[in-house]
Amino acid sequence: xxxxxxxxxxxxxxxxxxxxxxxxxxxxxxxxxxxxxxxxxxxxxxxxxxxxxxxxxxxxxxxxxxxxxxxxxxxxxxxxxxxxxxxxxxxxxxxxxxxxxxxxxxxxxxx
Amino acid sequence: xxxxxxxxxxxxxxxxxxxxxxxxxxxxxxxxxxxxxxxxxxxxxxxxxxxxxxxxxxxxxxxxxxxxxxxxxxxxxxxxxxxxxxxxxxxxxxxxxxxxxxxxxxxxxxxxx
Numbered sequence: 001x002x003x004x005x006x007x008x009x010x011x012x013x014x015x016x017x018x019x020x021x022x023x024x025x026x027x028x029x030x031x032x033x034x035x036x037x038x039x040x041x042x043x044x045x046x047x048x049x050x051x052x053x054x055x056x057x058x059x060x061x062x063x064x065x066x067x068x069x070x071x072x073x074x075x076x077x078x079x080x081x082x083x084x085x086x087x088x089x090x091x092x093x094x095x096x097x098x099x100x101x102x103x104x105x106x107x108x109x110x111x
Numbered sequence: 112x113x114x115x116x117x118x119x120x121x122x123x124x125x126x127x128x129x130x131x132x133x134x135x136x137x138x139x140x141x142x143x144x145x146x147x148x149x150x151x152x153x154x155x156x157x158x159x160x161x162x163x164x165x166x167x168x169x170x171x172x173x174x175x176x177x178x179x180x181x182x183x184x185x186x187x188x189x190x191x192x193x194x195x196x197x198x199x200x201x202x203x204x205x206x207x208x209x210x211x212x213x214x215x216x217x218x219x220x221x222x223x224x
Contacts, residue, residue: 033211040120042199042216043154048209056208090153096210099144099156 001026004103006091012109013081021076021106023091029101031094032074033058034066036087037105043090049074081110113138113204117215125223130190132218134183134200141203143176143183144212149196157198190222 007022023032033048045058049068063085065077074093078085086109092100114137124130134143142161146154158167160176160183167174171194173186187194197219201212 031210040216043214045211045213048211050209054208056206058211092154099159100146100154100212102153102155105153 003027004091004093004101006089006103006106008106009104010107012111013078014111015082017081018077018079019081019108020078021089021091021108023074023076023093023103024072025074025091025093025101026072027093027101028071029093029095030071031096032068033092033094033100034064034074034076035090035092036060036085037090038087046076046089081108083110086110113202113213115200115202115213115215117198117200117218119218120216121219121221123221123223124190126192127189130187130194130220132185132198132200132220134185134215136181136202136213138202138204139180141180143180144201144203145174145183145185146199146201146214147196148199148217152196154199187220190220192222192224194220195222196220 004025030051034046035043044060047066049055052071055066067075089106091103094100116135144159145157148154164178165176171188175184197217199217201214
């Protein structure tokens with residue numbers, strides 16, 4: 001099993017460009033999450049999903065959109081990137097209240 | 112809303128010294144989870160505590176859950192360079208949509224050989 005995978009690993013964008021981050025899990029988990037991690041800020045939840053076709057806002061959802069068309073995939077979109085969105089993005093999945101399994105992360109720089 | 116705070120934010124220790132990080136929640140928790148993130152890596156689940164006053168050990172790591180289920184601690188005995196990383200606690204919360212974790216800000220442990 002690959003666990004949780006994220007694509008791409010690194011990306012550099014210019015202000016105003018758009019991109020989609022892909023998260024995939026092969027553990028048949030219902031819950032999936034997108035976090036961002038900034039230096040000294042810990043992990044902040046952007047959006048999450050409790051099942052295929054559902055999404056919900058987390059702590060810092062502004063500027064991001066998500067979709068969960070298939071149970072194993074959770075996409076995070078940036079429609080118009082801003083320098084403030086420079087961060088490391090982690091995807092995670094879990095079985096409801098159980099431990100979360102994290103992907104390796106995507107390092108995004110917005111110039 | 113629910114807040115989870117950790118202290119200290121950073122800790123430098125000499126190899127062989129002990130280390131403790133403390134986690135406090137603004138609300139009573141049904142359980143608490145601990146994660147470790149190595150430098151450049153991703154968070155990895157260590158343990159979950161559920162019962163009031165629970166103490167669990169993993170080799171040199173001792174985890175405690177407070178009697179009121181609002182605080183927790185992680186103690187490492189005789190640190191090694193392999194313990195380097197950031198340790199996060201996390202507590203679950205629910206809203207109308209479902210369940211999520213609130214993470215503390217983490218304690219970054221640095222170990223001098």
